[in-house]
Amino acid sequence: MNELGMPGLQEYIRERASQVEAELRRVMPDEWSVPATLSEAMNYSLLAGGKRLRPIFVLAAAEAVEGAIDLVPAALPVACAIEMIHTYSLIHDDLPAMDDDDYRRGRLTNHKVYGEAMAILAGDGLLTHAFYSVVQAARRHGVPADRALAIVEELSAFAGPKGMVGGQAADMLGEQGLTKLEELEYIHLRKTSDLIVFSLRAGAIVGGASPKQLEELETFGRCIGLAFQIQDDVLDLIGDAAKLGKPVKSDEKQLKVTYPYFIGLDASKRRIAELTEQGKAALEAAELANPLRLQQLADFLVEREF
Numbered sequence: 001m002n003e004l005g006m007p008g009l010q011e012y013i014r015e016r017a018s019q020v021e022a023e024l025r026r027v028m029p030d031e032w033s034v035p036a037t038l039s040e041a042m043n044y045s046l047l048a049g050g051k052r053l054r055p056i057f058v059l060a061a062a063e064a065v066e067g068a069i070d071l072v073p074a075a076l077p078v079a080c081a082i083e084m085i086h087t088y089s090l091i092h093d094d095l096p097a098m099d100d101d102d103y104r105r106g107r108l109t110n111h112k113v114y115g116e117a118m119a120i121l122a123g124d125g126l127l128t129h130a131f132y133s134v135v136q137a138a139r140r141h142g143v144p145a146d147r148a149l150a151i152v153e154e155l156s157a158f159a160g161p162k163g164m165v166g167g168q169a170a171d172m173l174g175e176q177g178l179t180k181l182e183e184l185e186y187i188h189l190r191k192t193s194d195l196i197v198f199s200l201r202a203g204a205i206v207g208g209a210s211p212k213q214l215e216e217l218e219t220f221g222r223c224i225g226l227a228f229q230i231q232d233d234v235l236d237l238i239g240d241a242a243k244l245g246k247p248v249k250s251d252e253k254q255l256k257v258t259y260p261y262f263i264g265l266d267a268s269k270r271r272i273a274e275l276t277e278q279g280k281a282a283l284e285a286a287e288l289a290n291p292l293r294l295q296q297l298a299d300f301l302v303e304r305e306f
């Protein structure tokens with residue numbers, strides 16, 4: 001607890017992550033008949049831990065708009081949806097046709113355990129089920145249908161060809177020939193920031209935010225998402241493999257072009273601090289009822305070691 005009697009950030013993250021975990025465990029209706037191996041492969045990656053940052057952003061944004069925690073149950077299906085999308089992207093990104101990685105979230109990657117075909121299907125299953133989950137916010141938790149519809153539209157846009165999938169495609173296409181920092185930034189903004197921007201906007205939509213608040217939250221998300229990704233590049237260079245749950249220096253080994261590659265380690269760290277400040281200024285401009293958790297999360301993202 002802090003001096004105001006509020007739980008500290010670590011406690012807040014633990015509490016919200018465990019609410020998300022509990023919801024993720026019951027996200028598939030019991031009465032559905034699903035091939036056991038498919039559901040096992042989906043859960044293998046979905047329930048493998050992970051920081052649960054994106055769902056926590058959904059919940060924190062919903063709470064920030066109204067300043068009330070009773071929006072958490074209504075926002076939980078949306079929080080689960082973004083974690084399903086994120087997990088699908090990790091499963092597919094680890095495949096031999098993409099990054100060909102053996103470890104993720106401290107365990108063997110999905111295809112190493114279930115084979116490539118089942119890993120592809122586990123990703124497909126999570127991607128599709130995410131949209132079902134968003135709809136449950138309206139069906140079971142009273143979120144107005146127009147808000148759920150707006151969230152479905154935003155999820156397609158931010159996770160799809162104009163968002164994360166587009167970023168991944170640009171990354172694959174440019175792999176050998178990236179020569180400009182702006183090209184790398186475009187990839188980071190699509191691959192990483194867009195899911196964070198979605199999380200913030202979607203949580204705020206559940207809470208009934210104004211268009212101006214959504215716009216400022218988008219700027220906040222874009223800045224801290226980029227800072228988060230640069231920190232990811234930095235951690236790959238100087239981080240601790242045990243804390244990260246995956247090997248370090250993989251970017252160097254795969255000859256990947258990163259932020260530190262372009263501008264060096266110190267300038268990358270300065271850029272992280274600059275983006276975080278820029279993001280926090282947008283957050284302040286959003287004039288939310290309770291922005292404290294979002295402010296704290298922005299700092300947490302760049303101070304993390306995992």
Ligand code: GRG
Pocket residue numbers: 049050051052053086088089090092093105164165168191192229232306
């Ligand atoms: C395959 C369509 C498709 C997209 C793949 C997610 C992704 C796009 C690629 C993974 C590689 C990468 C560095 C992505 C940037 C986003 C990022 C830093 C992901 C890791 O997110 P964390 O640290 O992971 O939040 P946890 O495991 O904690 O959830």
